[in-house]
Amino acid sequence: MRDGYLVLGRWGGVTVRLHLLAPLIWLFYVGNAASVPGALLGLVVLIFVHEVGHAVLVRRNGGWVQSIDFLPFGGECSWHGSVSPVGESVIAWGGVLAQALLLAVVNAMLLVTGRPHEPFLGSLVHSLTVTNLFMIGLNLLPIPPLDGSRAWLLIPRGLARLRKPRRFEDVRPSASRSWWQRLVSRFRRRKLRVVDTPPPNDRKYLN
Numbered sequence: 001m002r003d004g005y006l007v008l009g010r011w012g013g014v015t016v017r018l019h020l021l022a023p024l025i026w027l028f029y030v031g032n033a034a035s036v037p038g039a040l041l042g043l044v045v046l047i048f049v050h051e052v053g054h055a056v057l058v059r060r061n062g063g064w065v066q067s068i069d070f071l072p073f074g075g076e077c078s079w080h081g082s083v084s085p086v087g088e089s090v091i092a093w094g095g096v097l098a099q100a101l102l103l104a105v106v107n108a109m110l111l112v113t114g115r116p117h118e119p120f121l122g123s124l125v126h127s128l129t130v131t132n133l134f135m136i137g138l139n140l141l142p143i144p145p146l147d148g149s150r151a152w153l154l155i156p157r158g159l160a161r162l163r164k165p166r167r168f169e170d171v172r173p174s175a176s177r178s179w180w181q182r183l184v185s186r187f188r189r190r191k192l193r194v195v196d197t198p199p200p201n202d203r204k205y206l207n
Helices: 022-030 033-060 085-113 119-139 154-163 179-196
Strands: 005-011 014-019 064-071 074-080
Touching (some): 022 033, 033 074, 033 085, 085 119, 085 154
Antiparallel strands (some): 064 074
16 A cells, blocks of 8 residues: 555556545445445446556557556546657547447347346446446546547647648659659659658667
């Protein structure tokens, strides 16, 4: 235990921690005592799946995940690394996309098995479907610190990246150009590469 957190274990090399106040707030949230076990388990699963979704995209975009934390009001995926603005927006989508995948899987299972009548399973399914859908909508609101405040920036950032001018002109030869025009264009491209390419010792690579 450290700084008010209890270390639960490790997932994929990532430390998973629980804030000591989280269980108390969660019990207040689930309310009805008859549905506490199933609803509480469903809430924990939703938080974990959400943060794992962030963690997977952090790694895919070249970042390093430090910890996955269960907090009194949700969870947090702590990470660091040099990630582009587009990558940050993609990472912000990871949580709700993971929840949406879980929602699709649970609904597919319910189509086969039907909804359970036992209180424990009924409250668990309710958390994985209704509560899940509510959390997805809430997280997509464009209000800090919710994921939507960064996730929706993917649209303008992606468009800006597509509009970014190319460093060199298109290298594909055009059938409508004469052999002389193609020769001059090839010479210009070679000259541009020599001028604009930095020396090998000045390049930086990310691990």
